[in-house]
Each structure stands twice: as C-alpha cells, then as structure tokens.
Amino acid sequence: MEPTKIPRFIDDPPILLIWTAHDLVIVVAMMLLGIFIDHLLYCLIASYFVIKAIRRFTDNRPNGFLVHAAYWVGLLPANAISVPNPYIRKYYQ
Numbered sequence: 001m002e003p004t005k006i007p008r009f010i011d012d013p014p015i016l017l018i019w020t021a022h023d024l025v026i027v028v029a030m031m032l033l034g035i036f037i038d039h040l041l042y043c044l045i046a047s048y049f050v051i052k053a054i055r056r057f058t059d060n061r062p063n064g065f066l067v068h069a070a071y072w073v074g075l076l077p078a079n080a081i082s083v084p085n086p087y088i089r090k091y092y093q
Helices: 022-034 040-058 065-073
Strands: none
Touching: 022 040, 040 065
16 A cells, blocks of 8 residues: 555646646646747746746735636636626626
C-alpha cells in the first residue's frame, strides 16, 4: 500500500512550475499569439504585465471571483437546468 499525498493547504490553486493554472493559461495563450503574429518576445512581455494586473485585481477579492465574473459576462456557459442564462438580468414572476 502506497501512502497518499495530502496537500498542505486545501485552498491552494494547482501550481505547475512557478505559475498557477490561470497564469499558465495566459502565458500559453500569449505565447501562441506571439508565434502566430511573429512577435513572441513582445507577447511574453505583455503576458507578464497582464498576469501582474490580474493578480493585483484578484488579490482584494474573494476566491472564485474571476470564474463568477466570466459567467456573468457570458464567457463561461453552463448547460445545467439550475444555472440561469447569464444574459437574463431581470426575472418577472
């Protein structure tokens, strides 16, 4: 029987190398954009500043704020019956 690794803090986001998961998505997306437009260095520098701005923005807000904001704007659709359409702002009875 092998021992199971238990994370030290349960609320910590998944980390790969030195980035959290959402930081890694930004770096990879900007890297791909830089390869497509032949300006890799500029896009990697821009990804640094984008990550810095997002961290500054999310540090003062509760966990899961970006997911909630993405749903509210309509970028994160859900196909569940209990999740309402994010574009409907007023409900009439």
